[in-house]
Structure formats: structure tokens, C-alpha cells
Amino acid sequence: MEALLSNVDWTEIGWASWDTLVMVGMSLLFSVLIGLPIGVLLFLFGKRQLLEQPVAYAVLSFVVNVLRSVPFIILLIVMIPFTVMLIGTSLGVAGAIPPLVAGGAPFFARLVETSLREVDRGIIEATQAMGASVKQIIFGALLPEALPGIIAGITVTAITLVSYAAMSGVIGGGGLGDLAIRFGYQRFQTDVMVITVALLVIFVQVLQMVGDRLVLYFSRK
Amino acid sequence: MIVFDQVQKSYQVGGRAIPALHPTDMTIETGEVFGIVGHSGAGKSTLVRLINLLEPPTGGRILIDDENITDYNAAELRAFRRKVGMIFQHFNLLSSKTVADNIAFPMKLAGIYSKMEIRDRVEELLARVSLTDHANKYPSQLSGGQKQRVGIARALACRPTILLCDEATSALDPQTTQSVLKLLADINRELGLTIVLITHEMDVVRRVCDRVAVMDAGEVVEMGPVSEVFLHPKHPTTRDFVFESESIDRDELQEDLSKADGRILRLTFKGESTYKPLLGSVARESGVDFSILSGRIDHIKDTPYGQLTLSLVGGDLDVAMQALKAADVHVEVLR
Numbered sequence: 139m140e141a142l143l144s145n146v147d148w149t150e151i152g153w154a155s156w157d158t159l160v161m162v163g164m165s166l167l168f169s170v171l172i173g174l175p176i177g178v179l180l181f182l183f184g185k186r187q188l189l190e191q192p193v194a195y196a197v198l199s200f201v202v203n204v205l206r207s208v209p210f211i212i213l214l215i216v217m218i219p220f221t222v223m224l225i226g227t228s229l230g231v232a233g234a235i236p237p238l239v240a241g242g243a244p245f246f247a248r249l250v251e252t253s254l255r256e257v258d259r260g261i262i263e264a265t266q267a268m269g270a271s272v273k274q275i276i277f278g279a280l281l282p283e284a285l286p287g288i289i290a291g292i293t294v295t296a297i298t299l300v301s302y303a304a305m306s307g308v309i310g311g312g313g314l315g316d317l318a319i320r321f322g323y324q325r326f327q328t329d330v331m332v333i334t335v336a337l338l339v340i341f342v343q344v345l346q347m348v349g350d351r352l353v354l355y356f357s358r359k
Numbered sequence: 360m361i362v363f364d365q366v367q368k369s370y371q372v373g374g375r376a377i378p379a380l381h382p383t384d385m386t387i388e389t390g391e392v393f394g395i396v397g398h399s400g401a402g403k404s405t406l407v408r409l410i411n412l413l414e415p416p417t418g419g420r421i422l423i424d425d426e427n428i429t430d431y432n433a434a435e436l437r438a439f440r441r442k443v444g445m446i447f448q449h450f451n452l453l454s455s456k457t458v459a460d461n462i463a464f465p466m467k468l469a470g471i472y473s474k475m476e477i478r479d480r481v482e483e484l485l486a487r488v489s490l491t492d493h494a495n496k497y498p499s500q501l502s503g504g505q506k507q508r509v510g511i512a513r514a515l516a517c518r519p520t521i522l523l524c525d526e527a528t529s530a531l532d533p534q535t536t537q538s539v540l541k542l543l544a545d546i547n548r549e550l551g552l553t554i555v556l557i558t559h560e561m562d563v564v565r566r567v568c569d570r571v572a573v574m575d576a577g578e579v580v581e582m583g584p585v586s587e588v589f590l591h592p593k594h595p596t597t598r599d600f601v602f603e604s605e606s607i608d609r610d611e612l613q614e615d616l617s618k619a620d621g622r623i624l625r626l627t628f629k630g631e632s633t634y635k636p637l638l639g640s641v642a643r644e645s646g647v648d649f650s651i652l653s654g655r656i657d658h659i660k661d662t663p664y665g666q667l668t669l670s671l672v673g674g675d676l677d678v679a680m681q682a683l684k685a686a687d688v689h690v691e692v693l694r
């Protein structure tokens with residue numbers, strides 16, 4: 139056992155895991171905070187929806203598509219100057235968060251838009267017929283009805299962010315990915331690679347399980 | 360009172376205006392149950408949605424209790440909609456809310472009721488639609504009929520003066536349809552609520568409506584008291600609906616009539632005359648022999664009626680016709 143995992147420094151692994159957790163947690167938080175309103179707007183501005191706005195929809199949709207079409211590894215590099223401007227450094231855990239949010243928020247926004255479209259139009263119509271304002275329709279009917287779908291979207295986004303966060307190791311982002319690249323790849327320490335991959339797998343499994351449980355809990359259908 | 364004054368609606372499709380409702384004049388009296396019957400695509404859904412402006416008209420005025428609702432601004436419109444309940448074919452309940460919360464929802468949206476008022480009103484409504492035991496269930500745990508009863512309770516929450524029913528029984532089985540219609544009739548009677556009901560089933564109209572409008576291709580083609588429209592349909596579309604509801608096959612009917620001898624009459628009895636032993640005495644007095652080719656005895660809302668198709672042979676036909684007319688029977692000579 140000693141020999142098998144001779145290169146593994148558990149303290150280092152522990153810190154790297156914590157860094158990954160922080161990166162995923164923080165970037166998920168901001169992705170949801172930014173992506174949710176964008177998703178709601180995308181839905182409302184859409185064709186035959188409550189606030190149909192073809193121009194606003196086209197602009198918003200274009201921006202979301204651009205961010206989503208750039209491969210994340212490129213987005214990481216492109217974002218460096220903005221990240222430095224925003225928080226002073228492009229390195230470490232903090233430096234990884236802005237590009238993660240830039241990748242996660244538009245992704246989540248689309249998932250929100252899709253899950254809102256799944257809400258039965260009849261429910262929106264019924265709420266309108268009760269004399270609800272647009273704001274009341276959004277918060278009283280749309281979001282509660284779409285909640286299971288939105289939670290599933292958060293789960294998918296979180297898992298995507300785990301993989302993005304690992305990728306940010308390439309530009310010195312910290313976390314398990316950083317460990318895997320510096321030790322596992324550059325120093326040929328296969329045992330470190332195996333451990334980091336195993337930890338990432340466990341992390342994703344746990345996220346999916348928790349997400350599924352929550353979706354089930356909030357589904358009344 | 361709901362008054363349509365040259366109300367019309369058209370949709371823009373690819374730069375062209377497609378009319379959904381041709382200019383229509385119509386008056387719905389306060390406290391009546393008004394039916395709108397038509398095939399799908401006839402414009403009845405549009406018509407009912409004009410009343411609470413879910414569909415804004417493209418022309419004309421809609422007056423409700425002498426107020427032109429097409430002039431309302433957004434806030435006035437929202438306040439007005441609280442006074443117009445609506446129920447739907449597919450119920451449109453919020454799946455994320457319990458039965459009690461669904462019923463409370465319009466009151467919460469209104470923002471003018473206290474928690475106590477809402478709780479008391481929900482309890483009262485649950486009792487009215489016999490769902491007290493299901494208050495904390497979610498809609499997915501209810502049957503179709505129960506869901507529609509929740510829909511009705513929800514529509515009544517803010518004490519509306521008008522209730523719009525959009526194919527409210529079309530997704531229900533016959534027995535459940537019966538109980539939901541009975542509930543609607545009770546509500547109409549006890550609360551004096553005006554009910555506007557759209558359906559594609561003439562039978563629904565026959566059971567609960569006072570007056571009916573028949574729609575075809577975006578136009579009201581016939582309108583009047585249900586007994587009049589139902590027993591003496593004039594427009595071909597109306598006839599189709601009546602035949603359909605009585606499961607009469609026209610070709611079969613023609614064949615039956617062609618086999619019969621003598622004159623063929625259709626007699627329509629309404630109210631008291633339905634129960635009188637009329638045919639026997641008429642036959643004795645005039646000496647005609649009759650055979651019944653088809654017939655139906657039923658109710659239109661609370662009024663009994665009978666409609667018989669007879670063939671008459673021999674005797675004095677004129678005397679028979681006179682006697683029938685004298686007894687308040689509507690006589691139509693078919694052949």
C-alpha cells in the first residue's frame with residue numbers, strides 16, 4: 139500500500155479537494171444568481187410569451203450562444219485579462235471563478251429557459267385570468283412550477299462546473315485538476331492521477347444523487 | 360350584463376389578418392347560464408377569452424355592467440379579472456401547490472385579504488365542492504372530477520360575478536360531467552352568478568343553459584333560448600349538433616321515414632303538455648291511426664319536453680292537427 143501510493147501527499151489532496159469544492163460552490167452560486175434571471179428573461183422575451191421582444195431575445199440569445207460556443211479551455215485563456223481586471227489575479231482558486239461563471243451562467247440560463255417552457259401554458263393563462271401581474275406570474279406560478287426542472291438544471295450545471303474547474307488547472311487554477319496536471323501528468327505520478335480522478339468521480343456521483351433526491355422531493359406530478 | 364357591440368378578433372399570420380370572430384353583437388343577461396356551442400375552430404374559445412380580455416379584441420366594444428372593459432388600463436384590468444372566475448378543460452391547477460393553496464392562490468394574488476379571511480374562505484369553498492378531506496393533497500393525487508371541483512372552488516375564491524367555463528367537462532367521463540354540471544347549476548342558482556359556458560356538446564347546453572349561441576366559422580349563426588334552439592333548430596350547424604346529441608343518424612332516419620305510410624308529422628311537447636294523454640284522444644276524435652317512428656322524452660334544464668315523429672293514416676287529418684295545436688303542441692309537417 140505504501141509503495142503503491144508513494145507519491146500521494148494526503149494533505150495536499152485534502153487542500154486540493156477543498157479548493158475544488160470552493161471553486162465549484164462559488165462558481166455555481168454565481169452561475170445560478172446570474173443565469174436564473176437571464177433564463178427567465180430568455181423565456182419571457184421568447185416567441186408568443188408574456189413579454190415577447192424579438193430584438194431583445196435575439197441579442198440575449200446571441201450572447202449566450204457565443205459564450206457557450208467557445209470551448210471552455212479557450213474561454214479560460216480569453217478571460218484572463220478580464221479576470222485580472224475584476225479581482226486582481228487570474229491565478230489560484232479566486233482567479234478560476236470568473237471564467238467558471240462565464241462558462242456556467244449561460245449554460246444554466248438555457249436550462250432555465252427550457253424548464254420554464256415545459257410549464258403548461260394553461261397554468262400561465264389561468265394565473266393571468268386571476269388578475270396576476272407579470273411579476274406575480276413569474277414568482278407565483280412559473281418558478282414554483284418549473285422548480286424540479288430548475289433543480290435538475292442546477293445539478294447538471296454543478297457537474298459541468300466540476301469538469302470545468304478541473305480544466306482550470308491548466309492556467310494555474312488550483313484544485314484537484316491542478317494537482318492532476320502538475321503531479322499526475324507533468325511528473326508522471328500515476329497514483330496521484332488515479333486518486334484525483336477517483337475523487338472527482340465520487341464528487342460527481344454525490345452531486346447527482348443529491349440533485350435527483352431534491353428533484354424527486356419537489357416533484358408533485 | 361355582458362354586451363358585445365360589433366366585437367371582432369383577427370390574428371396576424373404571416374402579414375395576413377385571419378378572422379377568428381366576425382363582428383358580433385350579443386347580450387348575456389346577469390344571472391343566466393349562457394352556452395356557446397360550436398365545433399373546434401369555430402371561434403368559441405376566442406369568444407370566451409374576449410370576456411376577460413385574455414384575448415384583446417381587434418374591433419368593437421365589450422361592456423360589462425355598462426363599463427367598457429376595452430378601455431381599462433393594466434391595473435384596472437387586473438382588478439376586473441378578479442371578478443371574473445374561469446375554469447378550464449384541463450383544469451390548469453398548479454401542480455406545485457396543494458388543493459387548499461390552489462384555492463387560496465387568487466386571493467393571495469389579489470393582496471387585499473388577510474390570512475384569516477383566506478383560511479376561512481378556503482375552508483368554506485372546500486366544503487362547497489365536497490373536498491374538505493383533500494385539502495392537503497396535490498392535484499396529481501386527485502381524479503379528473505375532483506380536479507375540476509378544485510378549479511371551480513379556485514374560480515369562486517374572490518367572489519366573482521361572472522364564471523367562464525372553457526370546455527369544463529370535455530375531459531371528464533359522463534358521470535363526472537353530470538356532477539360537475541350539477542355543481543355549476545347550483546352555484547348559478549345560489550350565488551346568482553352569470554355563467555358563460557363553451558362546449559362542443561349540445562347535451563351540456565341542454566342540461567344547464569338558459570340561452571345558447573351556436574357558432575360556426577367565427578360567426579354566431581343562431582342564438583336564443585335553449586328550448587327554442589334545441590327543439591326547432593334553424594341553421595344547418597345547429598341541426599347537426601342536435602342530431603349528434605340525440606345520436607340520430609340522418610340517413611337511417613330518412614330510410615325509416617321513406618318506409619312509412621301517410622303523412623309524417625313531428626310533434627314537440629313542452630312543459631305540462633308533455634304529461635297529457637293527448638295522442639289517444641286525438642286519434643279517437645279524428646279517426647286517424649298513428650305509428651311512432653322516433654321519439655324522445657327528456658328535460659331541457661328543468662323543463663320536460665317530448666319530441667315524437669309520427670306517421671298518420673286515415674281519418675280527418677285537419678281535425679287532428681287542430682286538436683294538437685289547441686293543446687299547445689308544436690306541429691311540423693315533414694311529409
